[in-house]
Amino acid sequence: MTDPHPLLDRLREAVGAAHVLAGDDEAYVVDWTGVHRGRALAVVRPGSTEEVAAVVRACAEARTPLVPQGGNTGLVGGGVPDGSGRQVVLSLTRMRTVREVDPVAGTITVDAGVVLADVQAAAAAVDRLFPMSLGSEGSCTIGGNLATNAGGTAVLRYGMTRELVLGLEVVLPDGRVWDGLRGLRKDNTGYDLTQLFVGSEGTLGVITGAVLRLFPATPRHATAWVAVPTVADAVALLTLAQREGGAHLATFEIANRQALDLVLAHLPGAVDPLEAPSDWYVLVELAGTASDDGLDDALERLLSLGVEAGAATDAAVATSPARRDALWALREGISEVQKVEGATLKHDVTLPIARLADWTEAMGPRLQEVLPGVRPVTYGHVGDGNLHYNLNAPVGRDRDLLDAAPDLSRAIYDAVAAEHGSISAEHGLGRTKAAAAASYKSEVEVDLMRALKQALDPDGLLNPGVLLTPPAGT
Structure with missing residues (x-):
């Protein structure tokens, strides 16, 4: 292996010595769950696409593995190094520029390191909505969201991350830059390279920028926390919600009583909004533009029909923004309080x-x-x-x-x-599920994925061991 010190010198030249950090900094080498703890040769924090390209080229020439990282909020170990101490962590958190907001075209162009909440705020500043919403939105980054094809609570209405992106800027494993930052709604000129990199978990290239879709703002909401006896009743209520809410149905979340009990026990200020306990609950929300009237009436009809059908037994309706926030906190607090338990x-x-x-x-x-x-x-x-x-x-x-x-x-x-389902819906595979996923996929599917990896990253230096396990015998 190439001696690491010349590489470290090149990395310092590329991004500045202040942005090449020790490889044992826990902020970068331990994942959010605390399960995956690695050790890196160094942590590098570039401030521009050009600096990312220089880092990738240096690592490629030194044949040193590189681990792209966003806000390090992942749950499957996909953004942290292994324990070898040979890998370089490439943190994009300095790249936080909102490059352009175009409310007429309905697009926003951002650096990969922009925090999701800041994208939402930039859209709101021009009376537009970027609809992706996650519990970690105050710290996760757009690059990480794209790399994992994140989901969240608005997928029902707006779709996964791949449905919210129009174009990407990507540094390839050899250091070349693909500029695909086109905000076109129609471009039928060949393979959809943008979608190739979405969900690839940093194994095919490093996303450095993105053109994202914006939507009309939805300042009006009708929200309820609903007790349902069973999951079957929740599904029945969903059918009613789709009929009564139509295009306004934005959220339909479920939680069991065990989840709610943890929130009530560990989340400060959390209060059960209903008197009698239930085995299951649903958080349902209708959302509309400033001119959309009738959301409260539609929600009331939905709840009445749900009770009549036996699918719902009780409900707490948000009568103010503060009350809405309190209901949402019951749902969004679940993941965090589990760590306390x-x-x-x-x-x-x-x-x-x-x-x-x-x-x-x-x-x-x-x-x-x-x-x-x-x-x-x-x-x-x-x-x-x-x-x-x-x-x-x-x-x-x-x-x-x-x-x-x-x-x-x-x-x-x-x-x-x-049931022909998926073992990873929105968190990705990372290191945790790579081997398991391969065992549930067909040989043809695995071969196609390996062929893509080999074509773009023949030396296997980008995020090795993530998403794909090494072929047998290597």
């Missing part, structure tokens, strides 16, 4: 919506067979079939959960595969 095994699955109820009902008893006392903390985006089917350890038995983790995950993944 103890050991957690996270799963992010997609199932056909019609199969959600039966799958969930069968899964609980199956997991109790594997680990008696395990506590499913289930929540997610039932409107698009995505459940965060997380498992908390039996009370006081964190070690038991860690020991049983392989068997628990296998049981969940097998059950998902049996």
Whole structure:
């Protein structure tokens, strides 16, 4: 291997010595969950596309692996180095320029390191909406969102990240820059290279800029926290919501009682909005423009029909912005409070919506067979079939959960595969799920993915071990 010190000198020349950091800085080498802890040769923080290209070229010539990183809010270890100390972390958090906002064309062009909340704010400043919304939106970056094809709570109405991007700027593994920053709605001139890089988790190129879609602002909301007896009832209520809300239906989230209990126990100020407990809850929201009247009436009709059909037993309706924020906090606080509760095994699955109820009902008893006392903390985006089917350890038995983790995950993944679902809905594969995903994909699908990787990154230097495991025998 090339001696690392000449490479470090080149990296300092490329970005400035102040932006080449030690490789053991926990802010960059430990993921959000704390599960993946690596060690890097160095952490490099470029401030421009040109500097990113210089770093990538230097690492390519030194045959040194490179790990692109955004806000480091991922849950599957896709943005942190391994433990070898040979990899360079490429942090894009200095690249925070909003390059252009075009409210007429409905586009915003940003650096990859712009925080999601700042994109939302820049859109709102011109009375437009960038609809992606995540619990980590105050710290996750657009580059990371694109690299993982992030989802969030607005997918039901606006789609995943890949449906919100029109063009990209990407540094290729050899240091060349592809400028695809075209905000065109129609461009039928060949392969869709933009979509090739979305969801590739930094394994095919480093995203440095993006043209994103904007939408009319939706300042009006009608929001309710609804008690539903079962997942089947939640799906039935979704059908009613789609009929009554139409294009205004923006959010339809689900959570079980275990998830709500954790929020009530650990989130300061959290209050149960309903008197009687329920096994399941739905957060439903209709959203409209300033001229959209009738959202409250539509929500009231939906709730009345839900009660009449037996799909809903009670509901708390937001009567003020503060009340709306309180209801949203119950949903958005789930992921954070799980860390306080103890050991957690996270799963992010997609199932056909019609199969959600039966799958969930069968899964609980199956997991109790594997680990008696395990506590499913289930929540997610039932409107698009995505459940965060997380498992908390039996009370006081964190070690038991860690020991049983392989068997628990296998049981969940097998059950998902049996329903033709996906073991990763919106978090990506990272290091955590790369091997598992390969075992559930066809040989043809894996071969196609490897062919793309080989074509663009023949030396395998970009994010090795993430998304794709090395071929057998290498």
